[in-house]
Amino acid sequence: MDERKGKxxxxxxxxxxxxxxxxxxxxxxxxxxxxxxxxxxxxNSTQLGTLLGxxxxxxxxxxxxxxxxxxxxVGYRCEELIAAIKKILGTDRFxxxxxxxxxxxxxxxxxxxxxxxxxxxxxxxxxxxAEKIGNTVEGVEVFPLDRLAEVVAAKGIRLxxxxxxxxxxxxxxxxxxxxxxxxxxxxAPVTLALPERVSRVGVDLAIELEQxxxxxxxxxxxx
Amino acid sequence: MDERKGKxxxxxxxxxxxxxxxxxxxxxxxxxxxxxxxxxxxxNSTQLGTLLGxxxxxxxxxxxxxxxxxxxxVGYRCEELIAAIKKILGTDRFxxxxxxxxxxxxxxxxxxxxxxxxxxxxxxxxxxxAEKIGNTVEGVEVFPLDRLAEVVAAKGIRLxxxxxxxxxxxxxxxxxxxxxxxxxxxxAPVTLALPERVSRVGVDLAIELEQxxxxxxxxxxxx
Numbered sequence: 001m002d003e004r005k006g007k008x009x010x011x012x013x014x015x016x017x018x019x020x021x022x023x024x025x026x027x028x029x030x031x032x033x034x035x036x037x038x039x040x041x042x043x044n045s046t047q048l049g050t051l052l053g054x055x056x057x058x059x060x061x062x063x064x065x066x067x068x069x070x071x072x073x074v075g076y077r078c079e080e081l082i083a084a085i086k087k088i089l090g091t092d093r094f095x096x097x098x099x100x101x102x103x104x105x106x107x108x109x110x111x112x113x114x115x116x117x118x119x120x121x122x123x124x125x126x127x128x129x130a131e132k133i134g135n136t137v138e139g140v141e142v143f144p145l146d147r148l149a150e151v152v153a154a155k156g157i158r159l160x161x162x163x164x165x166x167x168x169x170x171x172x173x174x175x176x177x178x179x180x181x182x183x184x185x186x187x188a189p190v191t192l193a194l195p196e197r198v199s200r201v202g203v204d205l206a207i208e209l210e211q212x213x214x215x216x217x218x219x220x221x222x223x
Numbered sequence: 224m225d226e227r228k229g230k231x232x233x234x235x236x237x238x239x240x241x242x243x244x245x246x247x248x249x250x251x252x253x254x255x256x257x258x259x260x261x262x263x264x265x266x267n268s269t270q271l272g273t274l275l276g277x278x279x280x281x282x283x284x285x286x287x288x289x290x291x292x293x294x295x296x297v298g299y300r301c302e303e304l305i306a307a308i309k310k311i312l313g314t315d316r317f318x319x320x321x322x323x324x325x326x327x328x329x330x331x332x333x334x335x336x337x338x339x340x341x342x343x344x345x346x347x348x349x350x351x352x353a354e355k356i357g358n359t360v361e362g363v364e365v366f367p368l369d370r371l372a373e374v375v376a377a378k379g380i381r382l383x384x385x386x387x388x389x390x391x392x393x394x395x396x397x398x399x400x401x402x403x404x405x406x407x408x409x410x411a412p413v414t415l416a417l418p419e420r421v422s423r424v425g426v427d428l429a430i431e432l433e434q435x436x437x438x439x440x441x442x443x444x445x446x
Contacts, residue, residue, distance in 0.1 A: 020243045022437050026430040089433045090440035097432070105335075108328035109428070113412055118429040120436075159435055182442075183435040189337055199438035201431045205332070206341040207249040208424045209320070210312045212382055212406040213343075214245050215422035217313035219405075 017065050022089070024062050027052055029085045029118075036078045044075030086119070096123030098157045098181065100172050101164035102132050102142060105187055109163060110138040123155045128168075145172070149179040159183045166190045240288050245312070247285050250275055252308045252341075259301045267298030309342070319346030321380045321404065323395050324387035325355050325365060328410055332386060333361040346378045351391075368395070372402040382406045389413045 031051045035043050045056035045063075052059075063069050066088050069081050086092040097115070099106055099122045109115075110122055125142050127133060132142045143151050151157070160181045164172050169188035176184060176198075183199040186192055194200050254274045258266050268279035268286075275282075286292050289311050292304050309315040320338070322329055322345045332338075333345055348365050350356060355365045366374050374380070383404045387395050392411035399407060399421075406422040409415055417423050 019434065020246075022434055023243075023430060025437075026427070026433045029433075030427070088437070090436035091433055095432070095436055103331070104327045105331035108326070108331050111327065112428060114427060114429040115432060118433060120429065120432050158439060159432065161432075183439045185431050185435055189335075197442075197444075199435055199442075201434045201438075203428070203431055204249070204253070204337060205335060205426070206337040206343065207246060208408050208426055209318070209338060209343050209382065210249045210252075210314055210341060211242065211245055211424045212408055212422055213313035213318055214248075214311065215424075216381060216406045219420075219422075221420075 021062050021065055024052075024054075025066075025085050025089055028059070028062070029082060029089070032076075032078050032082045032085070036082065040078055042075050042077055043081075045070070048076075091119040093119065095120045095159055096155050096157050097121065098124050098126065098148070098152060098155075098160040098176070099140075100126045100145070100148075100160060100162055100176070101168075102127040102129070102137060103163065103165075106161075106163040107137065109161060109187075110140060120159070122161070123157060124151050126151075145175060148175050152176075152179040152181060157181065159185070162186045162188050162192070164188055244285050244288055247275075247277075248289075248308050248312055251282070251285070252305060252312070255299075255301050255305045255308070259305065263301055265298050265300055266304075268293070271299075314342040316342065318343045318382055319378050319380050320344065321347050321349065321371070321375060321378075321383040321399070322363075323349045323368070323371075323383060323385055323399070324391075325350040325352070325360060326386065326388075329384075329386040330360065332384060332410075333363060343382070345384070346380060347374050349374075368398060371398050375399075375402040375404060380404065382408070385409045385411050385415070387411055 028048060031048055032043065045059040049056040049059045067084065069084055070076055083092065097120050099109060102125055106125065110125065115122065122140055125137065125140050126145050126148055127142055128145055133144045135142050158181060160176045160183070162169055162172055162184055166189050169186065169190050170192060173184060173192045173194060177195060181198065184192065184194060186200060186202045191202070192200060251271060254271055255266065268282040272279040272282045290307065292307055293299055306315065320343050322332060325348055329348065333348065338345065345363055348360065348363050349368050349371055350365055351368055356367045358365050381404060383399045383406070385392055385395055385399070385407060389412050392409065392413050393415060396407060396415045396417060400418060404421065407415065407417060409423060409425045414425070415423060
């Protein structure tokens with residue numbers, strides 16, 4: 001997909017902290033959640049760095065963007081740092097999310113457990129297919145697109161996932177903006193024109209494969 | 224999904240260049256491809272930085288990890304830089320990719336145009352469902368999992384996408400390793416145990432939503 005992953009909206013306040021740092025907060029959060037599940041109460045920048053392949057200095061520098069979290073002689077208290085990172089990321093609250101488009105990708109995303117684990121729940125889905133509208137898929141009701149504004153308001157939805165074909169994506173984005181949605185995660189292979197006040201993240205899955213081909217061709221045995 | 228996005232295999236040579244830098248190479252590549260499509264023959268670090276929300280110093284520093292690409296008084300020649308980045312990423316060649324799992328996500332990925340645009344083609348799919356095996360989906364043949372090694376060898380496949388449920392993912396990964404696959408892109412919500420010689424990238428789509436919630440809660444009008 002075409003939209004720039006990691007592109008901050010120009011002039012928006014989040015550009016003060018590089019998007020890559022924010023992305024690493026998510027990685028720290030996952031590792032901390034694993035550590036707690038494994039029974040660890042504390043950790044430190046060396047352990048977190050080792051788990052993620054970063055230097056301990058990088059870990060400390062990343063976290064220092066957001067405050068002072070360590071204790072001398074203790075390191076980080078896992079639950080406390082989890083709570084702090086969730087607050088920074090805004091996932092210390094529950095986010096109902098709208099999903100537009102119930103094709104294969106939309107259905108796969110509805111089943112995706114990782115969203116719920118981090119505080120996101122797809123609260124309503126929207127499609128133009130009369131055969132889908134009115135049904136529930138994975139327990140989530142399918143609404144017609146023309147009820148977007150009404151449902152978004154009723155359910156307090158601020159974030160939306162666009163999983164429609166490229167040709168429909170901009171029209172869907174315009175409807176989401178008109179409905180008052182504040183952030184759009186776009187899976188459609190186009191760059192969406194959105195007003196400055198709406199945040200957007202594009203998903204480019206080919207980047208992941210490029211990371212993989214880079215790793216494979218840069219192994220010493222694969223010149 | 225649980226696996227650490229951006230986690231380099233410890234001790235592997237690609238850890239010399241931060242994964243975040245490699246990820247930005249993909250972003251530069253996309254922008255350069257847009258610029259060429261728009262008829263631009265040259266660009267520079269300021270333009271690339273502006274398009275992506277980076278400083279021009281960041282662009283120059285990122286590219287300097289891999290060589291000297293600019294010309295005094297000219298900047299970057301787009302086609303030349305595209306070719307150089309593709310060579311670095313390993314996408315100056317064609318990569319046939321195996322996909323295991325033909326549920327909703329697998330089908331959505333088969334239709335995903337972004338892979339083909341960057342030199343990746345899903346060359347074979349694998350499933351355990353007897354009703355799917357032997358068919359073609361989106362023009363790609365569906366093989367039984369027990370023919371993995373044979374098909375991987377016959378088609379020269381080195382990369383694989385895992386799009387199976389969590390409970391099957393490790394067994395699938397073991398089969399991929401046994402078949403000689405060198406890199407795994409994992410969509411299953413588990414951390415795969417893989418030998419050091421196999422590169423892996425995990426996809427954690429909740430990270431994208433966390434980027435979005437961060438952007439929304441850090442706007443001045445949303446304290």
